[in-house]
Amino acid sequence: xxxxxxxxxxxxxxxxxxxxxxxxxxxxxxxxxxxxxxxxxxxxxxxxxxxxxxxxxxxxxxxxxxxxxxxxxxxxxxxxxxxxxxxxxxxxxxxxxxxxxxxxxxxxxxxxxxxxxxxxxxxxxxxxxxxxxxxxxxxxxxxxxxxxxxxxxxxxxxxxxxxxxxxxxxxxxxxxxxxx
Amino acid sequence: xxxxxxxxxxxxxxxxxxxxxxxxxxxxxxxxxxxxxxxxxxxxxxxxxxxxxxxxxxxxxxxxxxxxxxxxxxxxxxxxxxxxxxxxxxxxxxxxxxxxxxxxxxxxxxxxxxxxxxxxxxxxxxxxxxxxxxxxxxxxxxxxxxxxxxxxxxxxxxxxxxxxxxxxxxxxxxxxxxxx
DNA sequence: ACGAGTGTAAAACGATCACTTTACATTCGC
DNA sequence: GCGAATGTAAAGTGATCGTTTTACACTCGT
Numbered sequence: 575x576x577x578x579x580x581x582x583x584x585x586x587x588x589x590x591x592x593x594x595x596x597x598x599x600x601x602x603x604x605x606x607x608x609x610x611x612x613x614x615x616x617x618x619x620x621x622x623x624x625x626x627x628x629x630x631x632x633x634x635x636x637x638x639x640x641x642x643x644x645x646x647x648x649x650x651x652x653x654x655x656x657x658x659x660x661x662x663x664x665x666x667x668x669x670x671x672x673x674x675x676x677x678x679x680x681x682x683x684x685x686x687x688x689x690x691x692x693x694x695x696x697x698x699x700x701x702x703x704x705x706x707x708x709x710x711x712x713x714x715x716x717x718x719x720x721x722x723x724x725x726x727x728x729x730x731x732x733x734x735x736x737x738x739x740x741x742x743x744x745x746x747x748x749x750x751x752x753x754x
Numbered sequence: 755x756x757x758x759x760x761x762x763x764x765x766x767x768x769x770x771x772x773x774x775x776x777x778x779x780x781x782x783x784x785x786x787x788x789x790x791x792x793x794x795x796x797x798x799x800x801x802x803x804x805x806x807x808x809x810x811x812x813x814x815x816x817x818x819x820x821x822x823x824x825x826x827x828x829x830x831x832x833x834x835x836x837x838x839x840x841x842x843x844x845x846x847x848x849x850x851x852x853x854x855x856x857x858x859x860x861x862x863x864x865x866x867x868x869x870x871x872x873x874x875x876x877x878x879x880x881x882x883x884x885x886x887x888x889x890x891x892x893x894x895x896x897x898x899x900x901x902x903x904x905x906x907x908x909x910x911x912x913x914x915x916x917x918x919x920x921x922x923x924x925x926x927x928x929x930x931x932x933x934x
Numbered sequence: 935a936c937g938a939g940t941g942t943a944a945a946a947c948g949a950t951c952a953c954t955t956t957a958c959a960t961t962c963g964c
Numbered sequence: 965g966c967g968a969a970t971g972t973a974a975a976g977t978g979a980t981c982g983t984t985t986t987a988c989a990c991t992c993g994t
Contacts, residue, residue: 578970595857596857597779597854597855597856597857599777599779599780599855600779600855600856600857602950602951602952603951603952603953604950604951612971612972613971613972613973613974614952614953614954615954615955615971615972615973616970616971616972618952618953618954619970619971623952623953624952624953665854665858666846666850666851666854666906667906670846670906670909670910671846671851671854671855673909674777674845674846674851674909675777675779675780675851675855676777676780677775677776677777677780678845687910688910691910691911695911712918712921715907715911715914715915715918716918716919716921716922718903718907719900719903719904719907719915719918719919719922720899720900720903720922721903722902722903722906722907723898723899723900723901723902723903723904723906724899724903725906726846726847726850726902726903726905726906727895727898727899727902729850729853729854730850730867730868730871731871731875731895734895735895735899738892738895738896738899739896739899741892741896742896742899742900742922742926745925745926745929746922746925746926749925749929758940782980782981782982783981783982783983784980784981792941792942793941793942793943793944794943794944794982794983794984795941795942795943795984795985796940796941796942798982798983798984799940799941803982803983804982804983
């Protein structure tokens with residue numbers, strides 16, 4: 575048989591590009607099968623439904639994104655985001671977009687979004703702790719908001735949004751480190 | 755004749771709720787006509803097409819949103835956002851969502867998004883100037899990113915995101931006010 | 935009372951939607 | 965070399981998409 579794992583990877587990869595570029599609902603199954611080089615029969619054997627395909631795409635994207643965020647400082651965090659947008663176009667967070675497009679009513683998608691945002695928040699908690707030597711949930715939430723804001727502002731302002739967010743985050747961190 | 759202006763307002767109002775709740779593509783014309791209490795013939799006489807309806811909805815929302823942002827301080831800015839989310843559910847920015855759903859390929863929608871974000875940036879420029887007594891584009895961009903971040907983080911973290919963003923913005927402002 | 939304007943309800947348009955099925959080719963272990 | 969598995973291509977499923985059309989009713993100024 576053909577390598578099932580490789581086929582699935584190719585499917586998730588091409589589907590992610592299409593969903594990101596054209597949106598979830600506007601991307602039809604024929605475009606997905608063509609891009610993956612699969613018959614619709616095989617595609618359905620692999621993922622079961624369009625909703626489950628979207629959820630699988632989001633889970634794979636979460637792993638890839640989180641892998642790129644293995645950094646130990648807020649500068650590293652925003653540098654990682656800048657690097658992400660060197661290979662991906664900035665169109666806002668795909669998790670939030672998919673969740674919004676489906677009205678929050680597709681459980682697989684809603685759960686993938688929640689899981690991803692939970693992991694992101696935890697990662698930022700750790701980075702903030704590494705920076706100032708103790709946990710600071712309030713500061714971590716502020717950095718998370720800058721991260722979320724940079725992700726979305728980059729979609730319409732270009733990548734100057736990312737150094738601006740990085741600058742602001744650094745200032746907030748320095749303020750807590752000194753007077754903490 | 756029936757009041758054409760009132761009919762149009764009712765149409766835009768119900769359409770905005772549906773687009774926001776279920777997404778643009780997933781909301782069909784039958785749902786829109788039913789919610790507006792109009793025949794499809796009349797709806798098409800008023801707005802011409804679904805794309806133009808979305809653009810009209812966005813323009814009306816821009817006016818309403820900008821009217822709610824007539825404030826003179828960053829505290830006022832984030833308080834206004836909190837007030838906005840008392841009557842609207844937080845699902846991220848409808849302009850960015852619509853733009854993303856249509857792949858940036860519907861000119862009316864893309865232009866409405868660009869116009870809105872331009873106005874928002876100008877308003878925040880003015881607010882920052884009122885706070886510190888001079889223009890500061892870098893600081894204004896940081897506040898904009900916090901605003902964008904709060905808008906989207908509120909969708910999955912609840913409204914604690916807004917006071918957190920307000921707190922961070924205040925800290926950034928105070929830093930520039932003191933040290934010039 | 936009449937034509938123009940404005941409204942409705944409902945059928946019809948071809949296209950496309952997610953998904954299934956049919957029919958057939960290939961590769962595999964044994 | 966045979967049966968099971970896995971693949972393809974392509975037609976077909978009924979539903980729904982955005983949009984237009986047909987047919988008909990009401991209200992206006994004149």
